[in-house]
Amino acid sequence: MKAVSIRLENVSKTFIHRIKGKVSAVDQVSLQVEPGEFLTLLGPSGCGKTTTLRMIAGFERPDRGRVFIGDEDVTDLMANQRNIGFVFQNYALFPHLSVFENVAYGLRVKGMQRAEIEKAVNDVLALVGLKGYEHQFPHQLSGGEQQRVALARAVVIQPRVLLFDEPLSNLDAKLRVYMRSEIRRLQKTLSITTVYVTHDQEEAMAVSDHIAVMNVGKITQIGTAEELYTEPETTFVAQFIGKINILPAEVREVTDLQVTVSIFNRDFRISKSAVPLALGQNIKIFIRPESIELTKGIKEGQLKGLIVEKTFLGEKADYQVEVDGHSLNATSYDPFLHETFALNQEVGIILNEQAIQILKE
């Protein structure tokens, strides 16, 4: 089956909450998912990502705006008329049906022949690695196995699009990492257009072609994981994806390509951004912890600070350093090779110029 696109045009949805009254869950969201693409809606809880997904699925009807799957306007279609595969956070397996019957459910609804159903179900169970589990019941399965049944049940009907609502949040950390690569593998094998909802930025970065970061009912930025990490357009995105240090700076010099800014009374030449800057303007810059290097020896005039907290994490060590009344987070990778530092030790600090970026708001 040919992969199709998904398109949202100015979709809005408000709910009436018992305590808070009218709540705008999704506010004029427009979005295009290309055929075969894996797009993740990422954001904190309550940002509207699940509501957006449920509107694509047809469980919620948008108050305004249209939803398209392929070229078809599906806004007024019910969920059962849209031909979608949905994987729920709690899996929503039918507790009274066996694994086989759970997976076969959608095919039986379609009125498929018995032999065809058997073949399709067996094929998909093999695909998700559940051969031999046909006669088990959901309560006899582990969380990871239930997850696979939910996955098999969603894909066996050959849906036009696959929709995931935080599918891994009930699994333990190791299994989560394993299952997310399984999901990605399956999606690539079947090349189904996929929308995936999560609040876990690492998960989003691991599985997606593109990530749409959402906040208070709006999409803040869409891009690849790399784009979002290296060129965040808002403070929210910068803070939500990875960790950052935000520092005050003053504009000293502006040339065609570069800007010189003063941080902690030291000049740094950084790449110019789209934001118009005036000489002497007070701005905010950010730098990620891994772009800050700590040194034992302190050269004359070098920026220096005091280690106030140290967290050893195996492959890396996180430090909190006090500099001129500011607190900086620095990460040092491969602590075996590199220098390690003790609490209350005075260290030299090197800010990687290329990694310093100007915050746009």
Next chain:
Amino acid sequence: MPASTVKLNPSDRFQKLLKDPVLLFCVILLWCFLFLFILLPLAQLFIKTFEEGGHFSFKNVISTLGDPNQRQALWNSLILGSLVGLCGTVLGFLFAFTAVRANLSKAWALFLDAAIILPLISPPFTTAIAMIFSFGPRGLITYDLLGIKGFTIYGLHSTLFSETITFFPIAYLTLKAIIAGIDPNVEDMAFSLGSSRWRVFRTVTLPLTVPGLANSFLLLFAASLADFATPLILAGNSFPVLPTQAYLQITGLFDLKGGAVLSFVLLAPAFLVFVLQRYWVSRKYYVTITGKAGAKTQIKSVPFWARYLLLGLCLFISAFILYFYVLLFYASIVRAFGANFQLTWIHYRVIFTEGLKAIRDTLVIAGVGMPIGGIYAVTLGYLVSKKTFPSRQAMEIVSMINYSLPGTIVGIAYLLFFNDPPIMLTGTAIIIIACYVFRYGPTGIRTTVAILQQIDPSIEEASFSLGAGSGTTFRRITMPLILPAFFAGLGVVFIRSMTAISATIFLISINWTLITVRILEKMTELELGVAAAFSILVVVIVFIVITAISLFLRLFRQPGAPEMANILGG
């Protein structure tokens, strides 16, 4: 955002109802039934109580309460109810705590459960008859064993004892669920803070069960208040209570109005209990389940010696209950208990010849009422918990009224309402069946609601996303999941049709009679052997039906499906 936080405004709901003809039809039909079989009879009772010469008046109530005998009956009812509530709760707690916290082996736990379920499935006079056989003037224990002559069995003491034995299983089932719900990790936590076992029990376990204890007290108080059978046999002339007074007023003095007023007086405490239970106790429950269930821990609530003490106490009481039933059986196979111990089948021959009509009538009524009750329970339960329509909440509350009221009130209300045109049902089987369906159907309703609350909305959404419409989803997903509630509804209506008497004693006729009523007649005619044989027959039939339903329940076992025993207790 979870769907439960979404609210439609009333006009939207009304619009929606008009667009869904099936829903509209069901809602209107159910309301017709609820008016006919719950609200209108009750209204009739009110009218009868407060009408004097075509005017509203308190005269009837005042004159009834002015009668020292009736005042005494009210007072006696309240005292008896409180004492049964107290004693039954203590006994229930002892059993529940032992069953859940004393690390019993499976066999012991099963034995306790079995002994406790017997009073729940027995016809109402069973304990009373066994009491007379044991403690009566020629009783096995008082006369034969202890040699006491002229022991008076009639009065508060024996009524209290008999009702406590009959009703404490309700307390047991209520409290067992609560104690089992207390995470042993919470107790472990208290141990880890240095508490002794006794201190943990006193400061953690017991306070967490307080709402359960209050609830159990109220349930038992209500059960005793409504109980008509035990006082009729055991209370005697010296200790009149309201339900029996109302019965005697109507059947003995043919004073319908007096009976109505007396049952209305009974309504006040019953209503108070209902309100307390629904709006006070239910809010006091502590939720000890937070997030993920903790690791399973070895229960260490009781020391070694206490475990045997608790088990010993429970076994003694269980043995006593079993003794009652053995005695009952023995009395049914000897010629005349207390005088002639010659073995005979004559009592059984009597019930299968002379008593055959009562058996047939009871089985027909129970058999017809059973499916109707099941369908009524599942339909109403489904509508009030899954659909939004105007009057939804009112429907749920009204459906619970007949269940919460003492049977005497319901019986007298039906008698008053259906005795005259426009709807004359007196003397038919319909009136008895309707009484059972609307009085015992609510157990099935509550089970349906409980099961539906546990079914996550996403399960139905999953079915939609796989292409199924709402019809298919209901048939293939929702219906199988609420099947246990349907069976529960069936079971309770059947069992109560076999064992209840308080409401239907006012509704029987020459055309339709019931086993329980025949038992009462045989007791008053002092044909105790026949009464015992009838009781044994009922216990056997009910036991067979319960076993069958339990098997069905196990077959369709769903997460959250209730055990048969729990349904009986509710």
